[in-house]
Amino acid sequence: xxxxxxxxxxxxxxxxxxxxxxxxxxxxxxxxxxxxxxxxxxxxxxxxxxxxxxxxxxxxxxxxxxxxxxxxxxxxxxxxxxxxxxxxxxxxxxxxxxxxxxxxxxxxxxxxxxxxxxxxxxxxxxxxxxxxxxxxxxxxxxxxxxxxxxxxxxxxxxxxxxxxxxxxxxxxxxxxxxxxxxxxxxxxxxxxxxxxxxxxxxxxxxxxxxxxxxxxxxxxxxxxxxxxxxxxxxxxxxxxxxxxxxxxxxxxxxxxxxxxxxxxxxxxxxxxxxxxxxxxxxxxxxxxxxxxxxxxxxxxxxxxxxxxxxxxxxxxxxxxxxxxxxx
Ligand SMILES: [Zn+2]
Ligand SMILES: [Zn+2]
Numbered sequence: 001x002x003x004x005x006x007x008x009x010x011x012x013x014x015x016x017x018x019x020x021x022x023x024x025x026x027x028x029x030x031x032x033x034x035x036x037x038x039x040x041x042x043x044x045x046x047x048x049x050x051x052x053x054x055x056x057x058x059x060x061x062x063x064x065x066x067x068x069x070x071x072x073x074x075x076x077x078x079x080x081x082x083x084x085x086x087x088x089x090x091x092x093x094x095x096x097x098x099x100x101x102x103x104x105x106x107x108x109x110x111x112x113x114x115x116x117x118x119x120x121x122x123x124x125x126x127x128x129x130x131x132x133x134x135x136x137x138x139x140x141x142x143x144x145x146x147x148x149x150x151x152x153x154x155x156x157x158x159x160x161x162x163x164x165x166x167x168x169x170x171x172x173x174x175x176x177x178x179x180x181x182x183x184x185x186x187x188x189x190x191x192x193x194x195x196x197x198x199x200x201x202x203x204x205x206x207x208x209x210x211x212x213x214x215x216x217x218x219x220x221x222x223x224x225x226x227x228x229x230x231x232x233x234x235x236x237x238x239x240x241x242x243x244x245x246x247x248x249x250x251x252x253x254x255x256x257x258x259x260x261x262x263x264x265x266x267x268x269x270x271x272x273x274x275x276x277x278x279x280x281x282x283x284x285x286x287x288x289x290x291x292x293x294x295x296x297x298x299x300x301x302x303x304x305x306x307x308x309x310x311x312x313x314x315x316x317x318x319x320x321x322x323x324x325x326x327x
Pocket of ligand 1 (some may be wrong): 010074075076077078079134136138
């Protein structure tokens, strides 16, 4: 049995939104955001845009899964891609559904129009990596924020970035979120003149959030203790990912990347541990589920609970990470 991990935060965090305060919760929970007055459940206290967000890879890739949870979401804002034909292609993208899709013909396009959603729209990465966006504005913003350093469109299979992405998809998609953070930090530091010193300041700023090395912050799989084998496996996973990401980013920003990896994979591991404490997981019912149900039953079902357990209760799972370094 290992002792509970006490996450460490630091000064310099973002100011609390009006009506809220940041204070320490009971260990081992670290710092939290508390409402200053009691309020009803589901009261909206504040809203802000997440700086880093990721659709879980498990419901965006066309793979063999027991339940259908595949959804095309914007790579930046995680909003649904506004195209019923595209959503159906994603859901039924396997070869065995090809004839079904062919039989539908023009119907998805008509459903799009009859659902009142206007014309189908999808913006794709101009470098051909396959990333999709809800708008050109989201695509351009994502490119400037991090995708300029993380796009695999022009790369060969043996490129470290391609290998990093395969490694992440195989083991843990939060590795992709960490890559977003690293690319964002590099872009931000370079925009302000660049250099290792500026990067160290940014890294410090990020560490005001509760964090710990990934091996300490992560949970063991159900029914399993964190034994020596578990730690060895976790360390190897993180070390390999860090080495690949470093190799991928280094040619673009040698000074900044050397600062990020000055202590080997330690900072990368802390960022992953930070996610363990700060991530917010969202599940949103897909509007495509409603469209299909209307076609099947002629009725409209609108609550997430009702659709979640149905065959077309498509769910968007999104990891969202809020941080101060957003200006
Ligand atoms: Zn978007
Ligand atoms: Zn791309």
